Amino acid sequence: MTSGRNMTATSAVAYAARLAQVDVVAAYPITPQTRIIEAIAKFVADGEMKAQFVQVESEHSALAATIAASSNGVRAFTATSSQGLLYMHEMMHWAASARVPIVMANVNRAVAPPWNIYGDHQDAISQRDTGWLQLFAETNQHALDMTLQAFRIAEDPRVQLPVMVNLDGFTLSHTYEPVVVPEPEVVNRFLAPRPAVDWLDVEHPKTINGVVSPEHYIQFRALQKDAARRALVVIEEVGEAFAEQFCRDSGGLLSLEQVSDAEIVFVALGSAASTIRSMVRAWRSVGRKVGVISVRSYRPFPDAKMAEALAGARVAVVWDRAYSFGCGGPLAGEVKGALYGRESRPVVLSAVGGFGGAPVGPTELEKALEWADASMQGRPVPLETWFGVKAYRDGRTPDGKE
Amino acid sequence: MPVDVARMTKVFERPKSLTEARYTYCPGCHHGVITRIIGQTIDELGIAERTVGIAPVGCSVFAYLWYRCDAVQVAHGRASAVATGIKRARPDLVVFSYQGDGDFASIGTAESLHAANRGENITVIFVNNQIYGMTGGEMAPTTLVHQKTTTTPDGRDPATCGYPIRFSEIIATLDAPVYVTRQALYDTRRIQDCTKAVKKAFQNQVDGKGYSLVEILSTCPTNWRMSPTQANEHVANVVTQVFPLGDLVDRG
Ligand SMILES: Cc1ncc(C[n+]2csc(CCOP(=O)(O)OP(=O)(O)O)c2C)c(N)n1
Numbered sequence: 075m076t077s078g079r080n081m082t083a084t085s086a087v088a089y090a091a092r093l094a095q096v097d098v099v100a101a102y103p104i105t106p107q108t109r110i111i112e113a114i115a116k117f118v119a120d121g122e123m124k125a126q127f128v129q130v131e132s133e134h135s136a137l138a139a140t141i142a143a144s145s146n147g148v149r150a151f152t153a154t155s156s157q158g159l160l161y162m163h164e165m166m167h168w169a170a171s172a173r174v175p176i177v178m179a180n181v182n183r184a185v186a187p188p189w190n191i192y193g194d195h196q197d198a199i200s201q202r203d204t205g206w207l208q209l210f211a212e213t214n215q216h217a218l219d220m221t222l223q224a225f226r227i228a229e230d231p232r233v234q235l236p237v238m239v240n241l242d243g244f245t246l247s248h249t250y251e252p253v254v255v256p257e258p259e260v261v262n263r264f265l266a267p268r269p270a271v272d273w274l275d276v277e278h279p280k281t282i283n284g285v286v287s288p289e290h291y292i293q294f295r296a297l298q299k300d301a302a303r304r305a306l307v308v309i310e311e312v313g314e315a316f317a318e319q320f321c322r323d324s325g326g327l328l329s330l331e332q333v334s335d336a337e338i339v340f341v342a343l344g345s346a347a348s349t350i351r352s353m354v355r356a357w358r359s360v361g362r363k364v365g366v367i368s369v370r371s372y373r374p375f376p377d378a379k380m381a382e383a384l385a386g387a388r389v390a391v392v393w394d395r396a397y398s399f400g401c402g403g404p405l406a407g408e409v410k411g412a413l414y415g416r417e418s419r420p421v422v423l424s425a426v427g428g429f430g431g432a433p434v435g436p437t438e439l440e441k442a443l444e445w446a447d448a449s450m451q452g453r454p455v456p457l458e459t460w461f462g463v464k465a466y467r468d469g470r471t472p473d474g475k476e
Numbered sequence: 477m478p479v480d481v482a483r484m485t486k487v488f489e490r491p492k493s494l495t496e497a498r499y500t501y502c503p504g505c506h507h508g509v510i511t512r513i514i515g516q517t518i519d520e521l522g523i524a525e526r527t528v529g530i531a532p533v534g535c536s537v538f539a540y541l542w543y544r545c546d547a548v549q550v551a552h553g554r555a556s557a558v559a560t561g562i563k564r565a566r567p568d569l570v571v572f573s574y575q576g577d578g579d580f581a582s583i584g585t586a587e588s589l590h591a592a593n594r595g596e597n598i599t600v601i602f603v604n605n606q607i608y609g610m611t612g613g614e615m616a617p618t619t620l621v622h623q624k625t626t627t628t629p630d631g632r633d634p635a636t637c638g639y640p641i642r643f644s645e646i647i648a649t650l651d652a653p654v655y656v657t658r659q660a661l662y663d664t665r666r667i668q669d670c671t672k673a674v675k676k677a678f679q680n681q682v683d684g685k686g687y688s689l690v691e692i693l694s695t696c697p698t699n700w701r702m703s704p705t706q707a708n709e710h711v712a713n714v715v716t717q718v719f720p721l722g723d724l725v726d727r728g
Binding site: 102103104105108111112115116119120126127128129131132133157161186187189 | 533537549551552553582583585608610611612614615617626627628629630636637
């Protein structure tokens with residue numbers, strides 16, 4: 075195996091786009107995504123990548139252009155973050171409903187107001203119901219590997235849906251780690267050119283995305299639903315094929331560490347999961363039965379696999395770096411949904427925090443473990459806890475949630 | 477000889493409408509000069525108590541820190557729409573937006589143009605430094621042909637990136653705007669002219685005349701990879717060839 079070069083996750087994603095031989099990249103700059111498109115612009119200028127790079131006037135146009143390029147059967151890519159992703163929202167639905175296999179890197183960042191450029195998952199989670207598949211990278215290597223896998227997943231005839239690869243702002247985007255950049259010939263064996271599509275074809279004129287009646291409209295939605303479900307199978311297959319060829323486990327639906335005999339299992343997305351992994355190793359070394367599930371595919375959500383993985387645990391601590399206001403932690407809600415009707419299931423504690431770049435580190439995780447212990451001992455504990463919130467200015471403390 | 481401070485005449489001071497907070501701008505950047513000109517104008521017109529400034533996203537994202545008046549920080553590109561909302565709700569207020577060329581002439585194109593077309597009684601300060609300063613020097617719609625940026629490493633190629641957009645000229649084709657002008661700051665004479673233009677743009681609003689736009693050719697020594705002096709010379713000799721100075725509309 076080739077040894078890695080030190081690079082940020084944004085560079086890793088740019089290399090992946092180059093290795094995937096993307097044809098069209100349309101984008102608009104935003105911190106902390108900008109390095110991705112700057113690197114791609116440089117590759118193109120230096121003749122190392124044969125793509126059309128278009129810097130458009132806004133993210134809304136960036137995604138519209140990417141969708142249109144993809145509708146012609148070419149491979150199209152874009153990247154954004156936070157406000158930029160939110161500004162794409164109309165086109166986000168469009169991309170998924172028009173069934174274009176675009177890949178987008180989203181560098182997770184908090185949303186305004188108040189302004190904050192650091193990491194959390196509110197941007198991605200707010201696009202949850204647009205129909206995009208969403209993968210989450212734990213490391214810079216994952217950012218590269220998942221971007222390559224994303225094209226194969228998106229373009230699979232069973233799927234034909236856009237894929238968002240999420241990488242945590244600053245924690246991954248601005249941190250250097252060794253990353254193995256595979257040789258182009260090796261990547262070509264993993265990722266074939268995009269299968270031919272018959273969408274826009276001058277020989278056989280047709281209109282796409284027209285107007286339909288109510289009885290037809292639901293047919294489109296049903297097809298989309300089936301494709302997203304089939305992606306559960308495809309993501310696993312692609313992850314296995316990747317692992318076999320590159321000897322790295324950086325795909326699949328869930329990644330389990332020390333879960334089979336664990337009493338307490340943490341569940342998290344992205345780089346927080348890799349922090350929890352190192353805590354789990356430390357806790358294991360002092361005899362604690364703790365494990366972690368890294369949710370690599372947030373959409374489609376692997377509910378059956380999640381329920382099976384948690385069947386033996388007594389407490390699951392689900393960490394959300396986003397919130398559904400008036401409801402709860404989104405990932406926690408989904409884990410609870412997955413456990414519905416199961417005979418054997420843990421108590422689910424919803425841990426909320428790590429917003430706007432606040433840490434999900436040893437301090438927070440030790441506290442969470444104490445909370446899980448208390449629950450396991452049958453003591454009355456809150457089912458949801460916000461980490462890192464101070465008393466308000468008027469002296470009140472944040473409300474508990476029953 | 478000891479200096480008798482009491483007998484000295486004060487010839488220059490910080491405008492009362494500016495706070496003492498330090499600028500976050502790089503050395504040689506004109507954003508600071510523009511901030512001062514606006515502060516001085518607010519003082520001279522005595523409108524500090526009823527002025528609302530609109531801070532954009534860009535290097536001037538912290539604009540609200542420097543004015544002793546109310547301020548709103550808005551989403552990238554939305555400043556002219558927010559100015560519209562504030563002015564329609566409270567016509568008695570003096571509302572100005574402060575926007576970079578990315579903000580005003582790229583992502584904000586629709587609202588910039590339509591606020592002007594409706595003739596909203598607002599004052600827009602449009603800072604054209606031909607680059608996206610805050611995000612690290614990417615191409616702006618105003619970037620000059622062949623200018624190197626981080627997204628045009630070999631220079632802006634008009635075949636794929638088009639030409640620098642003259643947004644003020646576009647706005648000048650509309651019937652509603654009262655005052656549209658382009659100014660610069662590369663020497664004291666231009667600074668004086670620009671100060672007059674800014675004052676006029678605020679005065680028009682106070683007099684209820686309608687939409688005023690002052691485009692100001694600014695520098696970005698950091699991302700242009702130039703010294704402040706070179707950057708000033710570049711504006712004087714090169715940028716003004718593409719973006720000519722002067723009034724485009726004056727229906728005041
Ligand atoms: C919707 C959205 N897209 C992108 C950004 C990222 N962004 C912040 S400032 C900026 C460019 C600013 O350039 P300009 O308006 O010319 O001002 P300058 O920084 O040069 O003063 C961009 C693209 C954002 N905040 N929101």
